[in-house]
Amino acid sequence: MTVKEAKKLVKQRLSEERFYHTKCVARAAKKLAPQFGADVEKAVLAAWLHDILKEDPKPDLLKRVQASAIIFGYKVEESPQLWHAFAGGDYVEQELGVDPEIASAVRWHTTGKPDMTPLEKTVFLADYISDDRHFTGVEEIREISYRSAEKGLRRAMKQTIDHLREKGLTVNENTIEALEYLETHDSQENQDGEDK
Numbered sequence: 001m002t003v004k005e006a007k008k009l010v011k012q013r014l015s016e017e018r019f020y021h022t023k024c025v026a027r028a029a030k031k032l033a034p035q036f037g038a039d040v041e042k043a044v045l046a047a048w049l050h051d052i053l054k055e056d057p058k059p060d061l062l063k064r065v066q067a068s069a070i071i072f073g074y075k076v077e078e079s080p081q082l083w084h085a086f087a088g089g090d091y092v093e094q095e096l097g098v099d100p101e102i103a104s105a106v107r108w109h110t111t112g113k114p115d116m117t118p119l120e121k122t123v124f125l126a127d128y129i130s131d132d133r134h135f136t137g138v139e140e141i142r143e144i145s146y147r148s149a150e151k152g153l154r155r156a157m158k159q160t161i162d163h164l165r166e167k168g169l170t171v172n173e174n175t176i177e178a179l180e181y182l183e184t185h186d187s188q189e190n191q192d193g194e195d196k
């Protein structure tokens with residue numbers, strides 16, 4: 001599947017607002033991919049596809065997620081907002097035949113997971129800092145990310161967890177493990193100045 005084909009497909013499937021978001025994520029992914037050492041073309045394609053099922057009916061998403069829950073260890077019942085990502089990963093791999101590496105970046109774009117690939121990191125962070133995002137603190141994380149993507153990723157992961165906890169929502173264990181992994185495995189250079 002080419003970027004052009006992906007664009008056409010998501011245009012049909014998504015609302016104007018979600019399409020605009022997707023376009024912003026693709027733009028961010030293009031900038032972040034080289035920093036993470038990810039393939040730019042794959043990152044842009046993954047970004048175009050990342051929310052492809054976002055507006056599908058929840059029961060359809062759940063059905064698709066349940067089919068692969070055991071393989072990937074999803075905790076499906078607790079967080080319907082995650083279904084579009086897990087289901088989207090399966091969809092793009094099985095129905096669109098995209099590279100499993102790209103599908104995985106779609107699958108983990110909302111929760112993250114431990115030991116993420118450069119492509120997975122790119123799409124996760126691009127989705128967090130895309131230009132259409134306006135939540136408190138996003139500008140700072142955006143600025144950090146374009147200077148040091150690894151630092152930005154850790155900050156984004158931390159803020160995701162804090163935000164969910166503040167709202168009393170369940171934090172997916174993959175996100176907690178993702179942050180723990182980043183904190184344990186990142187180079188000292190990337191950790192410096194993190195908590196100032």
Ligand SMILES: [Fe+2]
Pocket residue numbers: 050051054084085109110127
């Ligand atoms: Fe999403």
Ligand SMILES: [Fe+2]
Pocket residue numbers: 021025050051127
């Ligand atoms: Fe998104």
